[in-house]
Amino acid sequence: MSDDETGTTRRWRVGELAEAAGLTVRALHHYEHLGLLVPSRTEANHRFYDRGDVERLYRIRALRELGLSLPEIAQTLRAAPGALRDALRDHLARAEQELTRITELRDRLRHLCDRAETSVDASALLGAVEAMSRVEHHIAARQAAGRPERGFEDRWRALGVDLRACMDDGEPPSSTRARELARRVQARLHAFTGGDQATLEALARLRRDAPPQELAGWTPALFRYLDGALAALEDEVEP
Amino acid sequence: MSDDETGTTRRWRVGELAEAAGLTVRALHHYEHLGLLVPSRTEANHRFYDRGDVERLYRIRALRELGLSLPEIAQTLRAAPGALRDALRDHLARAEQELTRITELRDRLRHLCDRAETSVDASALLGAVEAMSRVEHHIAARQAAGRPERGFEDRWRALGVDLRACMDDGEPPSSTRARELARRVQARLHAFTGGDQATLEALARLRRDAPPQELAGWTPALFRYLDGALAALEDEVEP
């Protein structure tokens, strides 16, 4: 059943093919420019695509919809054997990274939108946004500087457990035990921020305005309790 | 505690500020070009940024990290009142859309990668990718054409239930009852594809090579059973 027998030596003009494939003429021009899909030409220099070109186009489209870049597609279509599998795996990894990135982003945005609902003025909201950003940058900078973060979370978790026990025992934030724990938190904070005032303020703002729901065993209620104890500490210094 | 008293009338040069904010000099040039952050100049025409500029920059950075575009940031910083809240809500909606998109993408990629593990040659894999794309395009085209899709899934589900009952009753795929159901499936497929051969083939390929885990009550086992019954139908026509 050759093309000749069935009369299927069909040729497509750009417009037809674009229509059929759900693309635009310009896109086909672009693919040709990249050497990704190079059609033949008529005497009048008009492009025409044969059956092979069309099949190639559908593959291109399929890989495009998976999110591969045009150069990547060109490469996997050139070196077909195991390259496709590797390309898909690489791309899967990238997609999963993107996914976690966007998920975090969405969570932050949700949090901020929730807060915005409950009538907070814009500058406070901006402040919260900025504080988040500042603290994250600080953490990133520490990691980039090669600071060993071993036991980083564990220590916070341990402090959280102690403070929660104190709170659950009904001790007021101004109690000696609570203030002692607050002092330890302050020391930890100082070590973490390297004494940077801006980061310390940003952290305070986050605790007050946008405490994370659950971070190393800390809850919003615990953060509030801590703030009470820290306030008691300050009163102690300058009564 | 004014700037004069504390001597904190500090001014930053571009390089310093870029370093401090974790950006590049070029980015700051760009922000100035957009009118987003316009510093003062020294006599020698060098940029310098004061405390207010720095604060503005940190807000810009924070909003950028939330994924807002630079024009959007410019706008929300100009018209601060409720604009920020609206912008965040809009952006949240976009983020959630992106999230579902990437999630679907990841699922497809995972599926394909799984199949690639079990040593399938590249062209078959490409074929599966292409078939997915083709079927999706067909569905999109139908929806764009305004085809009423009411009861679309329900009918497939009903057919699936009948076929599963048949399979669970131990009837062989070649039994009269199974072939009758296969005939009804064929009719549905024909109605769905509008008789388009390419889409029919793509669907057959998907059933065989990459059956979805769960779609309107159909499982891979059920798809295999259906293929058996369809094969029995064909044998019946030309024995």
Next chain:
DNA sequence: CTTGCACCTCACGTAGCGTCAGGCTGTACC
């Protein structure tokens, strides 16, 4: 012969900068 449509080839625009290229400024050292 004109109308009209599909086609052709430039070529600029998009977002957010990266990355030269070529020239000026400011400071430190000799």
Next chain:
DNA sequence: GGTACAGCCTGACGCTACGTGAGGTGCAAG
């Protein structure tokens, strides 16, 4: 005072995957 070097300046092109014209050609119908 000269000079070396870091840091600053202003263009201007590059990147993705095309969109969107502008200005000209090919071909069939009226």
